[in-house]
Amino acid sequence: MPKARRKAATEYDVIIIGGGPAGLALACSLHDTPLRLCVIEKQPVEQIAQAAPDGRDIALTHTSKTLLAEMGVYAHIPAEEISPIKQAHVVNGTSERALRFDAKTDGHGELGYLVPNHFIRRATYQSVKGQKNLTIITGQDVQAVQTNEQTASLSLADGRTLQAKLIVAADGRFSPSRKMMGIPTSMRDFGRTVIVARLSHTKPHDNTAFECFHYGRTLAILPMTKGQSSAVITLSSHETAAVMEQSPDDFAHDVQKRFGNKLGTMKLAGKRHAYPLVATYADRFYGKRYALVGDAAVGMHPVTAHGYNFGLYGQNVLAREIKKTLSLGLDIGSNDVLSAYNRQHRHATLPLFLGTNAIVGLFTDDRPLAKAIRGAIIRAGNFITPVKSLITHQLTATSLTG
Numbered sequence: 001m002p003k004a005r006r007k008a009a010t011e012y013d014v015i016i017i018g019g020g021p022a023g024l025a026l027a028c029s030l031h032d033t034p035l036r037l038c039v040i041e042k043q044p045v046e047q048i049a050q051a052a053p054d055g056r057d058i059a060l061t062h063t064s065k066t067l068l069a070e071m072g073v074y075a076h077i078p079a080e081e082i083s084p085i086k087q088a089h090v091v092n093g094t095s096e097r098a099l100r101f102d103a104k105t106d107g108h109g110e111l112g113y114l115v116p117n118h119f120i121r122r123a124t125y126q127s128v129k130g131q132k133n134l135t136i137i138t139g140q141d142v143q144a145v146q147t148n149e150q151t152a153s154l155s156l157a158d159g160r161t162l163q164a165k166l167i168v169a170a171d172g173r174f175s176p177s178r179k180m181m182g183i184p185t186s187m188r189d190f191g192r193t194v195i196v197a198r199l200s201h202t203k204p205h206d207n208t209a210f211e212c213f214h215y216g217r218t219l220a221i222l223p224m225t226k227g228q229s230s231a232v233i234t235l236s237s238h239e240t241a242a243v244m245e246q247s248p249d250d251f252a253h254d255v256q257k258r259f260g261n262k263l264g265t266m267k268l269a270g271k272r273h274a275y276p277l278v279a280t281y282a283d284r285f286y287g288k289r290y291a292l293v294g295d296a297a298v299g300m301h302p303v304t305a306h307g308y309n310f311g312l313y314g315q316n317v318l319a320r321e322i323k324k325t326l327s328l329g330l331d332i333g334s335n336d337v338l339s340a341y342n343r344q345h346r347h348a349t350l351p352l353f354l355g356t357n358a359i360v361g362l363f364t365d366d367r368p369l370a371k372a373i374r375g376a377i378i379r380a381g382n383f384i385t386p387v388k389s390l391i392t393h394q395l396t397a398t399s400l401t402g
């Protein structure tokens with residue numbers, strides 16, 4: 001009997017695991033290269049093309065807006081879904097005193113822009129759909145990844161093997177391929193969960209975002225379009241089920257009360273979504289012919305609204321390093337390329353990753369000393385210009401390292 005011939009692996013230059021916002025953004029950033037690209041996504045194509053609302057409303061910095069515009073993604077986001085943030089107030093407990101940021105007095109038109117995550121996902125897909133140098137394989141789970149000095153390869157659930165010069169993982173904060181590659185990752189489980197929901201209300205929000213560090217719970221109210229707001233409630237994980245099961249009216253009434261009726265009568269205007277809070281940071285963002293982008297590299301706590309922004313900067317840095325190497329005729333999967341990306345992206349993200357976790361620790365600690373320190377920070381913040389400028393700069397960042 002003739003021996004069954006082993007099927008040859010399909011070859012690409014760059015394979016991206018994960019067709020989420022970070023993975024598709026990288027494919028988009030490499031559209032003007034001769035590189036043969038492949039994105040593998042385990043969800044079916046409809047869930048990428050017509051991503052369903054997931055309750056996440058993403059606060060984009062000015063840098064992200066610029067990057068998205070350059071990539072052609074921003075134009076695909078419906079203008080009526082983009083909500084500018086003109087002011088932000090941070091409140092401690094029941095105090096009337098707030099740390100205030102104002103786009104006008106800080107010399108900007110807006111502090112940032114809120115866009116529902118599913119519109120970013122749809123717009124990114126729209127931008128890469130039909131891209132000449134890109135193959136998108138959907139409905140396929142990556143089962144194994146192997147790399148060495150010469151090449152990188154992976155196998156799919158349907159038995160196919162693909163080969164490339166470089167594999168980039170954009171497969172989320174619990175990245176299965178990062179595990180396969182043996183890259184250690186620091187994880188901090190906050191033991192808390194965030195519940196997000198859209199609410200309508202009878203008073204206008206004036207495009208002001210609120211972050212209220214109430215005792216036991218944190219409540220952010222984000223000004224969205226159509227006169228609605230997004231409530232982001234952080235609470236201890238054991239309370240999640242009870243809040244998710246509250247009747248829509250009880251839930252809305254509870255948010256309204258905790259927010260001191262500032263926006264009048266509130267009504268639930270969509271589904272509630274719950275996300276357990278675990279922050280992750282990979283010990284290194286690369287291995288042999290393998291790189292991590294998006295949440296697979298840095299999984300932020302959402303309180304400082306930087307996860308997606310970081311993912312977008314990171315893929316841009318990697319794309320620039322790849323293009324630079326390509327123009328010199330050198331190997332795009334080499335350690336030189338990947339370590340340059342690693343260095344720059346760690347430099348841009350580590351201080352804010354650690355700072356965010358420290359803020360979360362301080363602002364969710366209900367011991368008297370922590371409460372007093374929070375109050376002092378908020379009082380001082382309004383008067384110490386450098387502190388305020390630093391935070392405003394983080395919100396409105398216009399340089400790549402934000």
Ligand SMILES: Cc1cc2nc3c(=O)[nH]c(=O)nc-3n(C[C@H](O)[C@H](O)[C@H](O)COP(=O)(O)OP(=O)(O)OC[C@H]3O[C@@H](n4cnc5c(N)ncnc54)[C@H](O)[C@@H]3O)c2cc1C
Pocket residue numbers: 017018019020021022023040041042043055056057058059060117140141142143170171172173176177194196275293294295296302304305306307308309310311
């Ligand atoms: C409540 C909330 C609010 C947030 N607010 C903000 C904000 O205001 N600003 C901000 O910047 N960020 C925010 N974020 C963070 C932001 O949502 C994430 O950083 C971003 O979505 C991560 O994108 P990603 O592409 O890296 O990962 P993901 O969106 O997790 O995508 C990973 C993709 O990989 C696919 N995949 C996984 N494993 C495999 C496999 N084995 N084979 C094939 N495909 C695979 C998945 O199906 C998925 O499509 C928020 C997050 C939450 C939870």
